[in-house]
Amino acid sequence: MDEAREGRVTLVGAGPGDAGLLTLRGLAALQSADVIVADRLGARAVLDQLREQGIRIDAEVIDVGKTPGLHPVPQERISQLLVDLARDGRDVVRLKGGDPFVFGRGGEELLHCRAAGLVVEVVPGVTSAVAVPAIASIPLTHRGLATAFTVVTGHDQLTQVVGGGRDHTVVLLMGVGTLAHSAHVIASGERGADCPVAIVEDGYGPGQRVTFGTLATIASQAALRQVRNPAVVVVGDVVTLSPYSPEDLSADVRHLLPDRKVLT
Template sequence: MNLTADLTGQTVLVAGNAAAARRAVRRFRTSGATVRTLTSPADFSPGLLDGVVLVAAIDDGDGGWAALPAACRRHGVLLVREPAAVPGGQVTLVGGGPGTEDLLTAGALAALREADVVFYDRLAPHRSLDRLAPGAELVDVGKRPGHHPVGQSEIERLMIESARAGNNVVRLKGGDPFVFGRGGEEVASCAEAGVPVSVVSGVTSAIAVPAAAGIPVTHREVSRMFTVVSGHAPLTEEEHTHLAGLGGTIVVLMGVGTLPQLAAGLRRAGMRADMPVAVVERGYSDSQRTTVSDLADIVTAAATARCKSPAVLVIGEVVRQAGSCREQAAQLAGLAGRLEAV
């Protein structure tokens, strides 16, 4: 059961050793409460409960806190028990999915709840971080096309420095950390610095964003494979030839800027001019938009629609499935509604 209480201006006593209690102390202070800390049961006296409305008892493994619950009952003070904070001095790379909070995994939510510091990207779901990572220091290191206020090496330095200071650091990234997210570089930097590091995989936008537009990246008797490509820089002629010969579906991330070179290169490599292409902008946002054309005309169509990043390109026959998939989803939703009414 989750309860929400307004503790603004109220006094809260957090009982537990400093390392185990640091998350609770930070969270209650952020909520506006006046926080008293009690780090050892040997220092407890009933007078410490005067004026206190809530006691947070941290499970720090010390059996000496047994007298605290009875004292709270006698003084009419509410007591809540909380698990100890995760040890600091480590980094967790967290995949935030395509940008919607709904697609954060249980592991991602747990990591954010335990975070002391969060370094986040612009494509990660960051608008509610003050709630998802209560009390954590939130640092925007998001890169935008042509504008990198915090370079990659500086991000890695900041993460390592913060972890060495004893913090539980979360690096929140859009999509999955290991899909064009430079997660491998960050893991290597932490390992080289001797900082413990772990990875929480995320839902990759390569699959999720086309799905948001009703486009399956594979479909029976249409496409039995898909290839994910970075569109950050133009591909070589050899790469165009390889892609055109693979068949299946091509999904391009960060590809709006290089769309003209990609379309021309695939045509030179022999891909059909009428191959369907979709540009899905701002997947899962309120302003999500899909522009559909064929390979011969997609550059003109995208320019006319003023397509911009962030966007995912989908090239292949599966684009034609978008309408039927949306219709099936609507039919299933209607059926579910009728069953609930029955």
């Protein structure tokens, strides 16, 4: 390797964990990389699926994945690792779950690398905030039901979304652990306690399932079914568009679908 050559960094969004939702540009970056610095959620699943499909990825893979409460490689170290690898003359892909710029701290990594004088490219990814609700056929906006949506994490202050009505969809990421509190805060606003809610759990994964309820009942529903992260919580009237049979819904939201045709 020419030691005088400086490498480059490409931030690639892996999507929600299904290799079919990786962009063609993202795949090309993976195939041309010397080293891939990969997250746990979404990213590693996509790499495994690509290999299972016979798609050759020759790059070295460095796992910097995080689990709840356990960050074996601090964010500052991850950012510096990208710089160090590129300065060694290697083309680096930073593979991040979802989209790098949607609660992925990709902006921090971009700024750190550019401050070091590196060339950085960003390849967007499909964010789970949109893709995972789609599994349950829940659109985030819909004519006559919702004209806007807000994406927040379960760790954020929710006061900024309390004032909206049911026509403003709220998407909670990483929100299972704080679900009871979040539901209580959101219900205190215009949406009210009977606002419909859906939790899409392990989207695109082997444990994928959907739990329905209202802001008043969703925490108890989730506890009863032992819902776990990763999960996406959707709050608003768009939840009623899911084509699941009313028999699959909890009793407290069944009445919201009196005329809905059951799809098989």
